[in-house]
Amino acid sequence: MDFGSINPVVLLASLMVASTPILMAALGEMVVEKSGVLNLGVEGMMITGAVCGFIVAVETGSPTLGFIAAAIGGMALSMVFALLTQVFLTTQVPAGLALTLMGVGLASLLGQNYQGLKPPPVSDLNIPGLDHLPVIGPILFQHDMMVYVSLLSIAGVWAFLKYSRAGLILRAVGENHSAAHALGYPVRMVRVMAIGFGGAMAGLGGAYISLVRVPQWTDGITAGYGWIALAIVVFASWKAWRILIGAYLFGGITVLQLNLQAAGAKVPVELLSMSPFLATIVVLVVISARRHGASNAPAMLGRIFHASH
Amino acid sequence: MKRRTLLTAATASVLALGLAAPSFAADKVKVGFIYVGPKNDGGWSQHHHEAAEEMAAHFGDAVEIVVQESVPEGADSERVLTQMALSGADLIFTTSFGYMDPTVNVAAKFPNVKFEHATGYKTAPNLGVYSARFYEGRAVQGYLAGKMTKSNKVGYIASFPIPEVIRGINSAYIHAKKVNPDVEFNVVWAYTWFDPAKESDAAQALIDQGADVILQHTDSTAPQAAAQKAGNVYTFGQAADMAEYGPMPRISSIIDVWAPYYIERVQAVMDGTWETDTTWDGIGAGMVGIGEISSAVPADIKAEAEALRDSIAAGEYHPFTGPLNKQDGSVWLADGEVADDGTLAGMNFYVEGLSGDIPQ
Numbered sequence: 001m002d003f004g005s006i007n008p009v010v011l012l013a014s015l016m017v018a019s020t021p022i023l024m025a026a027l028g029e030m031v032v033e034k035s036g037v038l039n040l041g042v043e044g045m046m047i048t049g050a051v052c053g054f055i056v057a058v059e060t061g062s063p064t065l066g067f068i069a070a071a072i073g074g075m076a077l078s079m080v081f082a083l084l085t086q087v088f089l090t091t092q093v094p095a096g097l098a099l100t101l102m103g104v105g106l107a108s109l110l111g112q113n114y115q116g117l118k119p120p121p122v123s124d125l126n127i128p129g130l131d132h133l134p135v136i137g138p139i140l141f142q143h144d145m146m147v148y149v150s151l152l153s154i155a156g157v158w159a160f161l162k163y164s165r166a167g168l169i170l171r172a173v174g175e176n177h178s179a180a181h182a183l184g185y186p187v188r189m190v191r192v193m194a195i196g197f198g199g200a201m202a203g204l205g206g207a208y209i210s211l212v213r214v215p216q217w218t219d220g221i222t223a224g225y226g227w228i229a230l231a232i233v234v235f236a237s238w239k240a241w242r243i244l245i246g247a248y249l250f251g252g253i254t255v256l257q258l259n260l261q262a263a264g265a266k267v268p269v270e271l272l273s274m275s276p277f278l279a280t281i282v283v284l285v286v287i288s289a290r291r292h293g294a295s296n297a298p299a300m301l302g303r304i305f306h307a308s309h
Numbered sequence: 310m311k312r313r314t315l316l317t318a319a320t321a322s323v324l325a326l327g328l329a330a331p332s333f334a335a336d337k338v339k340v341g342f343i344y345v346g347p348k349n350d351g352g353w354s355q356h357h358h359e360a361a362e363e364m365a366a367h368f369g370d371a372v373e374i375v376v377q378e379s380v381p382e383g384a385d386s387e388r389v390l391t392q393m394a395l396s397g398a399d400l401i402f403t404t405s406f407g408y409m410d411p412t413v414n415v416a417a418k419f420p421n422v423k424f425e426h427a428t429g430y431k432t433a434p435n436l437g438v439y440s441a442r443f444y445e446g447r448a449v450q451g452y453l454a455g456k457m458t459k460s461n462k463v464g465y466i467a468s469f470p471i472p473e474v475i476r477g478i479n480s481a482y483i484h485a486k487k488v489n490p491d492v493e494f495n496v497v498w499a500y501t502w503f504d505p506a507k508e509s510d511a512a513q514a515l516i517d518q519g520a521d522v523i524l525q526h527t528d529s530t531a532p533q534a535a536a537q538k539a540g541n542v543y544t545f546g547q548a549a550d551m552a553e554y555g556p557m558p559r560i561s562s563i564i565d566v567w568a569p570y571y572i573e574r575v576q577a578v579m580d581g582t583w584e585t586d587t588t589w590d591g592i593g594a595g596m597v598g599i600g601e602i603s604s605a606v607p608a609d610i611k612a613e614a615e616a617l618r619d620s621i622a623a624g625e626y627h628p629f630t631g632p633l634n635k636q637d638g639s640v641w642l643a644d645g646e647v648a649d650d651g652t653l654a655g656m657n658f659y660v661e662g663l664s665g666d667i668p669q
Contacts, residue, residue: 006517014510018506108347115351116530214506215538216505223503223504225506259518261498263518264665
């Protein structure tokens with residue numbers, strides 16, 4: 001195989017950019033699932049975030065405000081899901097699917113007048129002193145703000161779930177909501193907050209596509225990445241640092257296969273095209289085959305909680 | 310009482326209308342369209358939709374259009390088509406290559422409904438096909454790409470390995486090579502018509518590897534945005550003019566012009582003269598438009614590109630004129646020989662000089 005014309009430094013740098021939307025959406029969804037709620041509406045929240053972020057960034061000229069609006073937009077849509085599943089106790093799977101359909105339609109409606117516009121550019125935030133390090137500098141320290149935010153979120157969520165009392169309560173709610181309720185923890189409130197966090201993260205991931213990775217607005221711009229984020233959560237067996245691996249593996253192989261094609265590698269294109277999915281499935285099987293693999297799912301995942309039960 | 314009066318009045322007016330213009334209410338022609346992407350994708354599907362609306366505006370109240378967007382190719386489209394036929398459509402346009410077999414199947418089930426499939430090659434008594442000779446436009450793009458590239462690397466974002474896409478690659482390559490013997494083409498198969506993030510990544514991968522001209526056969530404007538971000542990269546609008554990305558990176562475009570064809574075919578249905586057909590028109594007939602060559606292109610190159618366009622339009626020059634060899638070196642066209650439509654319609658090989666394999 002000829003790797004001659006592929007520059008590994010550039011490849012690794014673009015890998016991080018390509019993976020960030022999935023990384024953020026998957027991390028948010030992981031927190032939601034850790035609290036025992038299965039929200040299949042990630043795609044809908046992502047695309048709503050993408051359009052909200054785009055509109056605000058175009059109108060104000062500030063990408064930062066755009067990202068804030070994207071988080072709010074994603075969170076607002078997730079509150080519809082919270083209302084349905086936590087107040088009206090509807091089943092989570094159809095509610096999540098409905099959320100996706102609604103989000104895609106809503107985004108299309110909101111984005112009507114924003115076709116063909118260009119958002120303000122998101123500038124790279126080079127970390128002073130580190131960005132000129134050979135090899136490491138261009139890979140790690142010459143990205144836009146959101147790449148750093150996504151990496152910090154991984155660390156933050158990991159520390160929150162592992163070391164903080166609030167994280168412990170969230171996990172308790174996800175593992176046994178009746179026991180948590182008996183101990184006096186506000187099960188529904190915890191879940192609503194987790195759902196809101198998931199919505200905000202999905203919104204940020206969506207806005208990363210419409211403001212940085214593509215940057216433009218067209219209908220259907222998230223093109224199914226929300227579903228991949230859902231798969232990455234299972235792949236990561238609900239562990240924050242494995243989300244990082246999963247998202248970078250998927251994003252990385254996606255970028256790598258396009259680069260291999262562009263470099264004219266003598267590998268069948270069909271194989272290259274399915275390689276991101278293939279690699280993800282293989283790793284999933286390997287993880288599941290181990291004793292604590294897929295059984296790591298929160299015990300209350302998808303179960304409805306009612307205080308009288 | 311009031312309601313009855315209203316009903317009577319309504320009936321009377323319908324009758325009056327009916328008498329005055331027999332073809333008005335009763336014979337309203339219902340025309341269906343299905344698109345592979347959203348109807349405002351900025352490219353292929355949007356252009357079909359705009360042509361559909363132009364057609365509807367042309368006929369006014371005599372026509373009703375029904376539209377279904379973002380229909381996946383394959384079994385799902387068969388369901389959508391069946392639904393459309395059942396709901397009384399008289400004529401249905403299916404606007405993507407992958408709808409070919411579903412259209413054939415549904416056309417067999419509804420002999421009284423007329424179907425028109427874009428870019429395919431299977432016909433039936435109630436199923437016609439239409440396409441444009443995009444390869445004529447690709448020749449002009451290839452010419453400009455060969456002239457404009459400084460790195461001598463041209464990137465090509467291909468969608469699916471079907472004849473239409475392969476023709477485009479070959480035509481662009483032949484004309485780039487003619488004016489720039491050192492030119493190299495790198496083809497990336499995206500396996501999608503519409504996925505902005507992936508198209509953007511593909512463009513980025515090609516740019517990272519030194520390509521400074523990007524041709525695309527996918528539908529979104531994402532590659533244009535990626536090229537714009539990268540700086541000194543030239544692109545071409547695909548299916549739509551994509552003028553919002555001019556004068557840089559977009560230096561020209563291929564524009565699909567479907568409206569006249571849609572008007573003609575709907576008119577034929579109204580007149581009862583509709584028959585199955587195989588329409589394949591190019592620049593000359595006006596089905597393929599070449600978008601304004603932007604100010605980023607030097608005047609002499611622009612003039613030569615326009616001359617090439619005009620000679621193709623006039624029928625003086627065919628983009629596939631020998632001597633041309635296939636990729637393996639075997640002779641395809643002898644000196645002066647012109648490719649026949651049958652070979653072009655089923656083209657599944659690269660011409661000599663292109664590297665890589667076509668996925669089979």
